[in-house]
Amino acid sequence: MAKRIDVSGLSAYYGSHKAIDDISMTVEPRSVTAFIGPSGCGKSTFLRTLNRMHEVTPSGRVEGKVMLDDENLYGSGVDPVAVRRTIGMVFQRPNPFPTMSIFDNVAAGLRLNGSYKKSELKDIVERSLKGANLWNEVKDRLNKPGSGLSGGQQQRLCIARAIAVEPQVLLMDEPCSALDPISTLAIEDLIGELKERFTIVIVTHNMQQAARVSDRTAFFNLAAVGQPGKLIEIDETERIFSNPSVQATEDYISGRFG
Amino acid sequence: MNTSSTTDIPPLPPHDRSAVSGKAVRPGDRIFLGLSRGSGIALLAIMAAIAVFLTYRSVLAISGDKANFFTTLDWNATGTDPKFGIAVLAFGTLVSSLIAMLIAVPVAVGIALFISHYAPRKLSSPLGYVIDLLAAVPSIIYGLWGALFLVPHLSGLYSWLDDYLGWTGIFSYSGGAARSLFTVGILLAIMILPIVTSVSREVFLQVPKMHEEAALALGATRWEVIRMSVLPFGRSGIISASMLGLGRALGETMAVATVLSPSFLINTSLLDPGGGTFAQNIASKFSEADQFGQDALIASGLVLFVITLLVNGAARLIIARRKEYSGAAA
Amino acid sequence: MSLMTDRRAVSDGGSPLPVSLKQPRLPRWTPPVFALVAAGAGYGIGQAAGLDSTVQCALIAGAVFVLGTFALAAGVEGARQAKDRLATSLVWLAFLIAVVPLASLLWETVARGTKVLDGYFLSHSMGTTPDALPGGGIYHAIIGTLEQVGLATLIAAPLGLLTAIYLVEYGRGKLARVVTFFVDVMTGIPSIVAGLFILSVWILILGFGPSGFAGAMALAILMMPVVVRSTEEMLKLVPNELREASLALGVPKWRTILKVVLPTSIGGITTGVMLAIARITGETAPVLLLVWGAKTINNNPFQDAQQSLPLYVFQQWQQGSDASYDRAWAAALVLIAFVMILNLVARGIARWKAPKTGR
Numbered sequence: 001m002a003k004r005i006d007v008s009g010l011s012a013y014y015g016s017h018k019a020i021d022d023i024s025m026t027v028e029p030r031s032v033t034a035f036i037g038p039s040g041c042g043k044s045t046f047l048r049t050l051n052r053m054h055e056v057t058p059s060g061r062v063e064g065k066v067m068l069d070d071e072n073l074y075g076s077g078v079d080p081v082a083v084r085r086t087i088g089m090v091f092q093r094p095n096p097f098p099t100m101s102i103f104d105n106v107a108a109g110l111r112l113n114g115s116y117k118k119s120e121l122k123d124i125v126e127r128s129l130k131g132a133n134l135w136n137e138v139k140d141r142l143n144k145p146g147s148g149l150s151g152g153q154q155q156r157l158c159i160a161r162a163i164a165v166e167p168q169v170l171l172m173d174e175p176c177s178a179l180d181p182i183s184t185l186a187i188e189d190l191i192g193e194l195k196e197r198f199t200i201v202i203v204t205h206n207m208q209q210a211a212r213v214s215d216r217t218a219f220f221n222l223a224a225v226g227q228p229g230k231l232i233e234i235d236e237t238e239r240i241f242s243n244p245s246v247q248a249t250e251d252y253i254s255g256r257f258g
Numbered sequence: 259m260n261t262s263s264t265t266d267i268p269p270l271p272p273h274d275r276s277a278v279s280g281k282a283v284r285p286g287d288r289i290f291l292g293l294s295r296g297s298g299i300a301l302l303a304i305m306a307a308i309a310v311f312l313t314y315r316s317v318l319a320i321s322g323d324k325a326n327f328f329t330t331l332d333w334n335a336t337g338t339d340p341k342f343g344i345a346v347l348a349f350g351t352l353v354s355s356l357i358a359m360l361i362a363v364p365v366a367v368g369i370a371l372f373i374s375h376y377a378p379r380k381l382s383s384p385l386g387y388v389i390d391l392l393a394a395v396p397s398i399i400y401g402l403w404g405a406l407f408l409v410p411h412l413s414g415l416y417s418w419l420d421d422y423l424g425w426t427g428i429f430s431y432s433g434g435a436a437r438s439l440f441t442v443g444i445l446l447a448i449m450i451l452p453i454v455t456s457v458s459r460e461v462f463l464q465v466p467k468m469h470e471e472a473a474l475a476l477g478a479t480r481w482e483v484i485r486m487s488v489l490p491f492g493r494s495g496i497i498s499a500s501m502l503g504l505g506r507a508l509g510e511t512m513a514v515a516t517v518l519s520p521s522f523l524i525n526t527s528l529l530d531p532g533g534g535t536f537a538q539n540i541a542s543k544f545s546e547a548d549q550f551g552q553d554a555l556i557a558s559g560l561v562l563f564v565i566t567l568l569v570n571g572a573a574r575l576i577i578a579r580r581k582e583y584s585g586a587a588a
Numbered sequence: 589m590s591l592m593t594d595r596r597a598v599s600d601g602g603s604p605l606p607v608s609l610k611q612p613r614l615p616r617w618t619p620p621v622f623a624l625v626a627a628g629a630g631y632g633i634g635q636a637a638g639l640d641s642t643v644q645c646a647l648i649a650g651a652v653f654v655l656g657t658f659a660l661a662a663g664v665e666g667a668r669q670a671k672d673r674l675a676t677s678l679v680w681l682a683f684l685i686a687v688v689p690l691a692s693l694l695w696e697t698v699a700r701g702t703k704v705l706d707g708y709f710l711s712h713s714m715g716t717t718p719d720a721l722p723g724g725g726i727y728h729a730i731i732g733t734l735e736q737v738g739l740a741t742l743i744a745a746p747l748g749l750l751t752a753i754y755l756v757e758y759g760r761g762k763l764a765r766v767v768t769f770f771v772d773v774m775t776g777i778p779s780i781v782a783g784l785f786i787l788s789v790w791i792l793i794l795g796f797g798p799s800g801f802a803g804a805m806a807l808a809i810l811m812m813p814v815v816v817r818s819t820e821e822m823l824k825l826v827p828n829e830l831r832e833a834s835l836a837l838g839v840p841k842w843r844t845i846l847k848v849v850l851p852t853s854i855g856g857i858t859t860g861v862m863l864a865i866a867r868i869t870g871e872t873a874p875v876l877l878l879v880w881g882a883k884t885i886n887n888n889p890f891q892d893a894q895q896s897l898p899l900y901v902f903q904q905w906q907q908g909s910d911a912s913y914d915r916a917w918a919a920a921l922v923l924i925a926f927v928m929i930l931n932l933v934a935r936g937i938a939r940w941k942a943p944k945t946g947r
Contacts, residue, residue, distance in 0.1 A: 051475065053471065053474060053475060056471070056474055058379055068609070071609050071610070073609065075609075075610070077610045077611075077612075077613060078609045078610055078611075079609065079610070079611035079613060081477050081478070081479050081611075081668075082477065082609045082610075082611050083477075083609055084474060084475055084477040084478075085476070085477025086477075086609060088475065088476075089471075089475035091468060091471060091472070091475070093468055095466075095468040095469055095471065095472040096472070097469065097472065097473075097486060097487060097490070098469070098490070098491070099490035099491070099493075100490075108473075108476060108486060109476035109477065112476060112477065112478055112482055112668070113477065158472070161472075161476070162475070162476070165476065165477070284840050284842075286840055286842045286843065287840055287841050289842070290841075290842035290845070290846075291754075291758055291842070293750055294750040294751065294753045294754035294757070294758060295754050295758065295763070296750070297746075297747045297748075297749075297750035297751040297754060298750075298751045298754045298755070298759075298763065298764070298767040299763075300747060300751075301747065301751055301767060301770065301771065301774070301812060301816075302766065302767060302770055304774075304809060304812075305770045305773065305774060307785070307789065308777070308781075308782075308785045308809075311785060311788045311789050311793070312781070312784065312785060312788060314788070315788045315792065364682070365682045365685055365686055366682075367682075368679045368681070368682025368683065369679075369682050369683050369686050371679050372679045372680065372682065372683040376676065376679050376680070377683075387935075390931075390935075391931055391932075392690055394863075394866050394867065394870075394927050394928070394931050395693070395870070395924060395927070396869070396871070396872070396898055396923060396924070396927060397870065397872070398870065398872045398898040398901050398902055398920070398923075399693070399697060399870070399901070399920045399923065399924055400693065401902070401905075402697075402901055402905055402916055402917070402920055403692075403693045403696055403697065405905065406696075406905075406913065407692065407693075407696050408689075411643060412643070414643065414644065415643045415644055418644055448686075448689045448690065448693075451686050451690070452690070455686070479668055479669065479671075479672035480672055480675070480676070481671055481672040481674075481675035481676070482668070482671075482672070484675070505776050505778075508778065509777075509778020509779065509780060509781070510778075511778075511779065511780045511872065511873035511876075512872045512873060512898070512902060515902075516902070516905060536780075537778060537780045537873065540780050540784070540873075540877075541780065541873060541876055541877075544876065544877055549792060552787065552792060553788075553792070555784070556784045556787070556788055559778075559780060559781050559784040560781075562778055562780075562781060563777065563778065563781045566776050566777070566778055566781075567773060567776065569776075570772070570773070570775075570776040574772070
């Protein structure tokens with residue numbers, strides 16, 4: 001189910017402004033990779049280039065290669081829609097479809113991609129909600145609108161929606177930044193369980209969170225405001241937090257800047 | 259405003275707060291509140307007067323009507339034996355407005371989507387501006403254009419429709435100028451397009467980006483994004499835009515009066531001339547009406563007013579009910 | 589732990605979906621090229637079948653394009669992409685369908701309107717010019733329109749403004765809710781019904797004759813709710829901090845409204861009033877019932893029939909001669925120009941004086 005991501009020489013632009021510059025890294029399958037760094041360093045932009053969401057923004061443009069196992073996401077003939085189907089995403093603010101019920105929210109991606117029998121759909125929705133640790137809380141009100149749930153529940157609903165289509169990779173863009181500490185804990189536990197099946201990349205502002213959930217950590221930084229963001233280093237999370245090889249990383253982690 | 263300048267000023271003493279809640283203490287406040295409240299009351303008085311006087315004149319007319327006001331297929335409100343009824347007008351008004359809605363709403367939603375989601379970015383905001391301007395073109399100009407340009411161009415299309423769909427009875431066409439209810443419907447559709455488009459476009463542009471991204475991230479095509487997040491979010495907006503358009507179509511006078519060749523028959527072949535609408539009938543019968551005849555026209559106007567009220571009320575109900583469901587997370 | 593095994597089952601259950609990123613796609617130039625093909629097909633079929641109307645050819649071309657792209661995409665790219673393409677071509681088609689008549693309307697008005705539009709036309713009334721002959725002008729109609737719209741504005745703008753102030757600044761109770769409701773109802777009054785109301789009161793009951801003022805009252809009824817709504821919107825945009833800051837300085841409420849709230853939102857309010865003026869300028873129906881129209885100049889809006897621009901267009905069209913059609917188009921062009929200029933200036937003001945909400 002999970003695939004490796006191999007990025008080489010990737011730059012992303014907004015119009016003529018270069019947001020990230022020449023990034024190369026490898027994301028291992030069935031692991032959690034965390035992106036950390038100061039605001040505006042391009043870590044979210046970089047995440048969005050991994051499922052071709054960056055080009056959705058007006059004037060967004062990407063150069064370079066992203067290999068998913070042996071296929072280049074930016075190769076000619078590759079359909080961005082198929083890419084986003086294969087690489088799921090969870091956003092900063094929970095965004096269930098407001099007019100859909102909880103059930104329909106989880107089934108939304110499946111319904112796009114083919115026709116299912118009602119019983120099949122039911123099974124997958126149940127499995128996905130269980131997979132997102134939400135089943136017990138919502139099993140009695142699957143037909144209620146998803147927007148009636150609490151923030152943390154909504155975010156797990158969004159995770160259930162993303163994993164229902166069995167993606168290869170799950171991208172998470174600061175998934176806990178809009179949540180309270182208890183909901184955050186629930187999501188972090190969930191990430192730990194999900195990594196057995198998916199390759200997970202998570203952007204976070206919270207360094208403790210990166211230390212808690214991730215296997216590998218990448219540190220992004222920018223030279224100055226208006227300059228493109230760069231990848232400073234990527235390594236085992238333990239190394240990054242105990243003995244990073246670059247001074248800037250250590251400064252950031254120990255709170256000396258950023 | 260510099261907020262720091264206000265921080266060291268003590269809060270309002272209680273008697274000043276009473277001014278806020280409406281019990282003015284100062285004469286200036288009392289006069290100003292009186293004036294503005296008086297305007298509100300004047301507005302209510304006008305509405306009440308409209309209802310009272312229209313009803314009063316209508317009662318005069320209907321009680322003098324020697325035939326059934328609702329079912330008679332004729333409009334003869336002069337002389338000693340006045341017989342008139344609104345059946346033809348109600349039919350014509352509803353049918354022409356319905357045709358207008360059937361044509362205008364899908365097209366308007368299409369254009370609104372075109373501007374908000376399909377057009378090249380550089381084109382979309384000038385286009386929206388132009389549409390807003392077109393919404394301001396007076397209806398008499400649509401009428402003039404409809405009578406002198408649209409009508410001559412439609413007879414070819416109508417005989418074509420007659421060839422293939424004439425058997426339905428609705429689309430049979432016996433030639434001659436295309437001054438029919440269907441033409442009226444087309445013209446009304448063109449007329450309400452800008453306003454329906456402009457309101458729908460505004461709603462589509464307000465769809466939160468995160469809803470669209472949710473659909474995109476699931477691997478939705480552009481159309482699927484629109485179907486999953488844009489249309490559900492904009493549904494109540496589309497409905498209110500349509501009702502706004504319908505209200506205009508129902509009450510439109512000049513564009514109908516110039517295009518339609520009226521008659522007091524209910525004709526199911528919509529391409530053939532004939533029929534009439536409330537507003538058109540008032541405009542064309544007015545100059546030859548005596549006082550009683552004018553009362554009769556007022557009675558038909560009252561019916562039109564009630565119909566528009568019902569339409570607007572229905573729209574508001576739909577929107578209010580939709581809001582509970584879709585507005586929660588927005 | 590049962591959860592765990594459950595999840596294993598998912599991954600072992602196998603992926604239900606194909607996992608190829610490469611999808612067969614039609615090249616980018618397909619839609620424009622296909623549009624040309626469809627246009628050609630529409631024209632060809634039209635010629636072959638001897639159709640005499642360009643409307644039909646265009647309809648055929650549109651159908652060929654929409655169905656053709658759909659079929660092509662369904663064959664090459666699959667059902668989902670085909671649906672996407674179908675939606676795209678329908679949206680483009682909707683745009684074209686709308687552009688043609690609206691552009692034609694503007695084009696016809698300008699092209700036919702400039703024929704007799706000159707200084708003489710603008711500065712003379714119809715006077716004794718026979719309807720079937722060329723000559724005459726719209727001076728009397730311009731005077732009438734300006735006076736009627738001016739009077740309507742004098743009635744509706746203050747009433748509308750004060751009502752909006754009441755609703756936003758004072759209105760909390762039942763009265764405010766009732767007023768809000770009836771403003772909505774009033775927005776939906778068809779213009780001819782407003783005309784009938786004044787007719788029933790002013791002419792049938794009070795016994796006055798037709799006059800510009802009678803028309804102005806009906807126009808005011810149409811204008812009032814528009815002014816209330818737009819002013820309300822603008823007043824609501826004024827941040828509450830401004831009001832509180834002023835009240836906290838001990839400024840009485842009415843002076844706060846006059847000196848702080850209104851000046852902040854004056855740009856938007858002006859825009860709203862101007863757009864409302866533009867809207868009633870084009871109203872014909874109430875003027876037809878209440879002002880009746882005239883061929884000569886009547887400078888007194890309180891006495892006797894007057895002319896107005898939209899009514900002039902209608903009456904010249906009714907005459908049905910070539911000369912009167914020319915005059916109708918020319919007057920329509922003047923009317924459209926007037927309304928457009930009002931709109932452009934109003935929107936200009938809105939942009940220039942947009943309230944700075946500090947966001």
